[in-house]
Amino acid sequence: MEKLLARVKACLRRTQADDPDNLPFEDLMLNGLTREVYRGNQLIELTAQEFDLLDFMLRNPRQVISRDRILEKVWGDDFMGESNIIEVYIRALRIKLEASNSKRLLPTVRGVGYVLREQK
Numbered sequence: 001m002e003k004l005l006a007r008v009k010a011c012l013r014r015t016q017a018d019d020p021d022n023l024p025f026e027d028l029m030l031n032g033l034t035r036e037v038y039r040g041n042q043l044i045e046l047t048a049q050e051f052d053l054l055d056f057m058l059r060n061p062r063q064v065i066s067r068d069r070i071l072e073k074v075w076g077d078d079f080m081g082e083s084n085i086i087e088v089y090i091r092a093l094r095i096k097l098e099a100s101n102s103k104r105l106l107p108t109v110r111g112v113g114y115v116l117r118e119q120k
Contacts, residue, residue, distance in 0.1 A: 023058040026118050028097070028105065030058050044096050049074070053089050057106065057116040066113040090114055 021032040029038045035051055037044045046054065053074050057065070067086050071079060082088075094106055104119040 023055065025058055025061055025116060026103075026105065028058075030055060039097055039100065042100055044099075046093075046096065050089055050093055050096070054093055057114070061116045064109045064112050064115045070113065086114075 023030040023032070027040045030051075031037075032055065037046055037051065037054065053070070056070065056074050070086050075081070075085065079085075090106055090108075094104065097105055105116060106114055107117065107119045109115055
């Protein structure tokens with residue numbers, strides 16, 4: 001009976017909808033409704049594009065994402081800007097996210113793209 005109850009509870013946890021507006025990762029929290037980002041207790045001011053990029057990365061944690069896919073999903077198919085735009089925005093995000101914490105969350109995967117994972 002205890003095993004059955006444990007399995008039912010586990011199934012219920014998996015099927016309950018998480019709050020789609022709050023995206024946590026490690027000590028990072030993104031709120032989609034207020035468009036606020038916190039690292040620990042510190043509010044991090046982001047531009048609209050930085051926020052959208054971080055939101056996309058938080059919706060795909062621990063997945064290596066190519067530059068092309070980031071460009072398509074965050075900037076759109078019809079983007080005609082500079083080719084290094086992703087590197088510029090990733091660097092800006094790193095600077096803001098790592099200002100008070102030395103742990104990098106957006107490492108580069110050489111030759112592939114970027115991933116959201118904690119790096120020591």
